[in-house]
Amino acid sequence: xxxxxxxxxxxxxxxxxxxxxxxxxxxxxxxxxxxxxxxxxxxxxxxxxxxxxxxxxxxxxxxxxxxxxxxxxxxxxxxxxxxxxxxxxxxxxxxxxxxxxxxxxxxxxxxxxxxxxxxxxxxxxxxxxxxxxxxxxxxxxxxxxxxxxxxxxxxxxxxxxxxxxxxxxxxxxxxxxxxxxxxxxxxxxxxxxxxxxxxxxxxxxxxxxxxxxxxxxxxxxxxxxxxxxxxxxxxxxxxxxxxxxxxxxxxxxxxxxxxxxxxxxxxxxxxxxxxxxxxxxxxxxxxxxxxxxxxxxxx
Amino acid sequence: xxxxxxxxxxxxxxxxxxxxxxxxxxxxxxxxxxxxxxxxxxxxxxxxxxxxxxxxxxxxxxxxxxxxxxxxxxxxxxxxxxxxxxxxxxxxxxxxxxxxxxxxxxxxxxxxxxxxxxxxxxxxxxxxxxxxxxxxxxxxxxxxxxxxxxxxxxxxxxxxxxxxxxxxxxxxxxxxxxxxxxxxxxxxxxxxxxxxxxxxxxxxxxxxxxxxxxxxxxxxxxxxxxxxxxxxxxxxxxxxxxxxxxxxxxxxxxxxxxxxxxxxxxxxxxxxxxxxxxxxxxxxxxxxxxxxxxxxxxxxxxxxxxxxxxxxxxxxxxxxxxxxxxxxxxxxxxxxxxxxxxxxxxxxxxxxxxxxxxxxxxxxxxxxxxxxxxxxxxxxxxx
Numbered sequence: 001x002x003x004x005x006x007x008x009x010x011x012x013x014x015x016x017x018x019x020x021x022x023x024x025x026x027x028x029x030x031x032x033x034x035x036x037x038x039x040x041x042x043x044x045x046x047x048x049x050x051x052x053x054x055x056x057x058x059x060x061x062x063x064x065x066x067x068x069x070x071x072x073x074x075x076x077x078x079x080x081x082x083x084x085x086x087x088x089x090x091x092x093x094x095x096x097x098x099x100x101x102x103x104x105x106x107x108x109x110x111x112x113x114x115x116x117x118x119x120x121x122x123x124x125x126x127x128x129x130x131x132x133x134x135x136x137x138x139x140x141x142x143x144x145x146x147x148x149x150x151x152x153x154x155x156x157x158x159x160x161x162x163x164x165x166x167x168x169x170x171x172x173x174x175x176x177x178x179x180x181x182x183x184x185x186x187x188x189x190x191x192x193x194x195x196x197x198x199x200x201x202x203x204x205x206x207x208x209x210x211x212x213x214x215x216x217x218x219x220x221x222x223x224x225x226x227x228x229x230x231x232x233x234x235x236x237x238x239x240x241x242x243x244x245x246x247x248x249x250x251x252x253x254x255x256x257x258x259x260x261x262x263x264x265x266x267x268x269x270x271x272x273x274x275x276x277x278x279x280x281x282x283x284x285x286x287x288x289x290x291x292x293x294x295x296x297x298x299x
Numbered sequence: 300x301x302x303x304x305x306x307x308x309x310x311x312x313x314x315x316x317x318x319x320x321x322x323x324x325x326x327x328x329x330x331x332x333x334x335x336x337x338x339x340x341x342x343x344x345x346x347x348x349x350x351x352x353x354x355x356x357x358x359x360x361x362x363x364x365x366x367x368x369x370x371x372x373x374x375x376x377x378x379x380x381x382x383x384x385x386x387x388x389x390x391x392x393x394x395x396x397x398x399x400x401x402x403x404x405x406x407x408x409x410x411x412x413x414x415x416x417x418x419x420x421x422x423x424x425x426x427x428x429x430x431x432x433x434x435x436x437x438x439x440x441x442x443x444x445x446x447x448x449x450x451x452x453x454x455x456x457x458x459x460x461x462x463x464x465x466x467x468x469x470x471x472x473x474x475x476x477x478x479x480x481x482x483x484x485x486x487x488x489x490x491x492x493x494x495x496x497x498x499x500x501x502x503x504x505x506x507x508x509x510x511x512x513x514x515x516x517x518x519x520x521x522x523x524x525x526x527x528x529x530x531x532x533x534x535x536x537x538x539x540x541x542x543x544x545x546x547x548x549x550x551x552x553x554x555x556x557x558x559x560x561x562x563x564x565x566x567x568x569x570x571x572x573x574x575x576x577x578x579x580x581x582x583x584x585x586x587x588x589x590x591x592x593x594x595x596x597x598x599x600x601x602x603x604x605x606x607x608x609x610x611x612x613x614x615x616x617x618x619x620x621x622x623x624x625x626x627x628x629x630x631x632x633x634x635x636x637x638x639x640x641x642x643x644x645x646x647x648x649x650x651x652x653x654x655x656x657x658x659x660x661x662x663x664x665x666x667x668x669x670x671x672x673x674x675x676x677x678x679x680x681x682x
Contacts, residue, residue, distance in 0.1 A: 076515060101483055101513035102405055106442040109410050114443060141611075141643055161558020163610050170610070170642055187557060189407050216558055219407040242561040245568040246577070253542050253557025253579040255512060256407070261425065266565075283566050285668060 002131035002148075002181045003156065003201035003208070004092055004120065005068060009135045012037040012066040012090075014057065014073055014081045016048050020096075021072035024139050025051070028070065031142040033135050036064040057088040070128070070137045071095040078124060079104040086116035094137045095123035095192070102255065105190040112192065121192025125255065127162040127184035130169075140182065144169045148178040148207055153295045156202040157182040158195055159214035160221075161254070164242060164284055168212050171288030177295055180208040187216065187254025195225035203233050210236045210294050212287060213278070217243030218257045218264045226272035236294045237278045240287035241266045300509045303346045305388040306523055307505025313519075314478035316471055316489075317501035321390025330371035330389050331364050337391040339363055343370040344389070347382035348528055355379045360392055382528070393503060398491035399460060400424050400435075401472060402506075403479040412440040412479070414472065416458040421491035434459075446476040467500030468492065483513030532576065532599050539591035541578060548573025549679045551596035551605040551634065553589070555580050555614065563608045566668055572676030575602045585618070590626035597632050606675035607638040608668060616640055616648030624655045627662070635678050636662045639671035 011028065015021035016038025026049060029035040037052050037060040044055030054060035057069065069085040071078060071093060078097040085093045105124065112119055122129060128138010132145040144166055148154040155177055159165040165184045172179055183198050185191045195213060202208045211233070215222040222241060229237065244266040246252050248259040259265050270280045279294065281287030302310060308318045321337045323346070324330035334341040345357030352358050357379050359370035367389070377384045398421030406413040417435045419427050427434055436458040440446050451472040452465060460468050471492065479487040488506040495501070514520050529537065536543030542557070546564075550572045554560035560579040567574050576599065580588050596605055609619050619640060627636075640648045649664050663678075665671035 075512065099512045101516075102485065102510045103442070103480055103483055103513065106405060106410060106412065110441055110443045143643060159558075161556060161561075163554075163556025164558035164562060166642060167559065167562075167610055189405060190410050214558070216561060221407075224408065240562075242558050242565065244565040245574065246561055246564065247544070247546065250544050250577075251511075252544065252561050252577055255510075257557060257561065282569055283668060284562060 002134055003198065003205050004122070004181065004183070005129055005131055005135040005137060007134040009068050009092070010034045010036045010064060010066040011068045011070055011137055012039055012057065012060045012064065014039045014069055014071045014085065016040060016051065016053060017043050018072065022048055024072060025070065028136050031136040032133070033137060036066050057084045057090065061088045061090065066090065068092040068137060069094065071097060073097060075099040075101070079108050082108050082121060083111060086112055086119040090119060093119060093121045094126070094128050095121060096126060096128060096138055097123070098125040100124050100188070102189050105188060109190050109192060122183065123186045123192060125188040126186030126191070127165050129181065129183050131181045132179050138184070140166065140169070140184070144173055145182060146173040146176065146178050148180050152178060153209040153299050154178040154180045154207055155291060155295070156180045156205065156208040156211045158198040158202070158211065159184050160187050160216050161214060161242060164214045164240070167284045168214055168288070171285060172291065175288065175292045177292065180205060187256050189219065189256040195221050196228045199225060199228055199233055203235060208235065209298060210291060212291055213237060213239040214284070214287070215239065215241045215269055216254065216257050217246050217252065217259050217266050220264065222269035223272045226276040226278070229276040229278060236298065238281060238287045238290035238294060239273050239278045240281045240284050241269045300511055300520070300523060300527060301348050302507040302509065302523055303348060303386070303526065304344065304505055305346055305386070306526070307507035308388070308502070310482060310507050311478060311502055311505050314474050314482060316474045316478060317499070318505070319390040319393055319501065319503065321388060324371065324387045324389055325385065327368055327371045327375065330387050331367050333389040334361065334367040335364065337389060340392040341367060341389050342392045343367060343374060343387055345374050345377060345379060345384040346386040346388055347379050347384055349380045349382050352379060357384065393493060393501070394496050395493045396496045397461070397464065397494040399468065399494070400427070400490045401475060401492050402486065402488035402490070403476055403484070404486050406439060409439050412442055414438040414440060414446070414454060416454050416472070418459045424490060440476070442480070445480070446473060448473055463498060464494045464500055467494070471500055471502070483510045483517060484508060485510050532595060535598055536578070536595045539595060541580065541592060541595060543595060544577040546574050546576050547601070548575045549601050549603045550675050551575045551599060551602040552608070553578050553580060553592045553596065553605065554608040555610060559608060559610055563606065563668070566672040567606060567676060570669070570672045570676050572672070572679055575599050586622040586625035589622045590629045593626050593630045593632060597630060602634050604634050604675045604678035605632070605636045606671060607636055608671065609638070609640050611640070611642035611645060611648070616642060616644035616646070617651055620648035620651035624651065624657070627657060632661070635660060637671050637675040637678065638662065638664050639666070639668050640664065
């Protein structure tokens with residue numbers, strides 16, 4: 001088991017003929033992901049190292065039976081690409097594009113909710129998702145993800161930051177702890193998938209025994225997750241929140257990472273998570289150490 | 300990107316939101332010229348991006364050219380909480396019957412647009428929210444539906460805007476919403492939104508924050524960029540296209556990824572140091588980017604040690620190391636570097652750094668984030 005994707009997931013890459021799409025699409029395929037097609041308007045009928053390219057998502061889905069899409073197109077084209085995938089019936093859409101205007105994101109999110117409730121969007125501005133050994137969609141280096149181990153305790157990871165996602169994977173790999181699925185939800189103000197969506201799935205996933213959550217300043221997603229954890233998550237968790245020392249009113253690299261009007265601080269988020277029973281580390285390594293202790297205690 | 304009041308008003312005007320006749324002025328003579336055109340009395344307002352301008356003496360009423368000259372002369376060059384006034388906005392002074400408040404933002408939790416409207420304007424809205432929360436109407440707007448005139452009117456009624464101002468307020472709300480959405484604002488706020496004794500409603504102030512991600516479709520933002528309040532370090536970083544925020548500590552920070560960069564500041568702080576900056580060089584850390592980053596850090600006179608924190612995900616450790624070695628050959632640094640290189644092929648990367656012949660007084664490698672932070676802070680404090 002894993003969440004959202006598994007070894008049967010068939011992926012098309014929107015923007016496969018572009019630099020990013022080709023590089024990461026081929027890497028995902030090399031990892032073992034079923035990358036079955038690509039979409040680039042006007043390039044239908046060609047191929048990228050044997051992967052067929054189609055003009056539209058609808059054609060690609062009809063020809064390949066794909067149920068997931070990996071979007072690697074520039075910000076201007078990303079909104080339309082997401083909605084095209086949804087309209088073609090794609091169940092799971094991963095969008096790594098950074099720099100989409102917030103107005104577009106809000107419109108796309110609410111359009112999906114209303115018109116395409118069966119499509120889940122991951123991202124934008126996210127590293128993607130990896131279920132080690134089964135499926136890797138996005139830009140995560142598959143080598144740093146420890147395979148889940150049968151008969152042992154495995155961990156699910158959910159994170160707002162790309163590099164801290166890799167850091168978390170690496171912390172677990174160094175300790176030999178297997179990962180069920182690692183989800184990067186992205187650092188933008190309106191993520192398609194939030195912490196709660198992932199926590200719910202991890203709680204239900206029999207392969208996931210414990211969860212690491214990595215948040216950062218800005219918004220209230222961590223506080224809302226804490227409420228959800230209190231009521232619904234019985235699996236043990238460790239967490240880390242980045243941005244304790246971030247100055248107010250500044251966007252810290254991610255469009256969504258901003259403390260405004262005294263709200264969205266790291267301290268507030270850590271307090272909320274601690275109150276929900278989550279073990280909160282002061283840095284990513286400490287969150288890894290705490291997880292190692294958790295795994296030891298439940299093994 | 301936060302706009303100055305005068306820019307906000309000019310931006311509002313693009314979306315047909317009524318503002319007072321007036322103009323920007325950089326000199327006393329210009330201020331008088333604008334005042335003559337706007338018609339006396341006028342208000343002379345300091346253009347700084349900080350609250351409390353009025354209290355600091357940065358907003359004055361002038362009844363004639365002489366008074367305008369006097370106030371403009373005083374306000375230009377004035378220091379308001381560390382912001383030096385370089386520009387004025389001079390506008391015709393409005394008679395005010397009533398003051399309201401209106402703003403649009405994105406409510407991240409609800410994932411909808413949020414209208415906040417109150418009949419109690421002209422004061423700090425946070426205070427109103429605290430003392431009399433019922434005085435603020437909060438209305439969520441589905442971005443797909445937008446805001447209709449009917450819904451805007453109902454919000455105004457709910458906010459207890461008096462009958463005589465209803466149509467004026469409702470119509471400004473629709474225009475302000477258009478400015479917020481089509482104009483790609485993170486925030487569009489009018490405080491106060493005034494009712495004049497003559498019955499017209501208009502914007503007496505403008506607070507606008509633009510979404511930088513949308514700049515590709517707003518060539519008109521170029522002029523705002525030119526006046527953005529950046530310190531010299533941030534200006535330099537911008538010329539190199541780096542994600543840099545200047546801080547006031549002594550440990551220069553370079554990290555790949557926004558989350559890791561934030562985390563690096565935190566860890567430096569935990570071990571008793573203070574970061575001089577936030578700098579995210581992104582996923583790939585090639586020599587050009589690294590050299591540019593080091594150049595910007597080196598420009599900061601407060602920096603007494605540099606902490607490079609790289610986690611190789613896609614970027615492999617040996618490539619990062621080669622980039623650093625090459626960058627060091629191009630930039631002559633004042634401060635020593637502590638590097639923590641981890642992730643994919645990190646060992647090979649560390650090997651490259653070790654064999655590059657860089658003296659230990661210039662570059663130290665540490666295996667973990669925490670150890671590297673300690674070393675960087677020790678070097679920084681020892682100076």
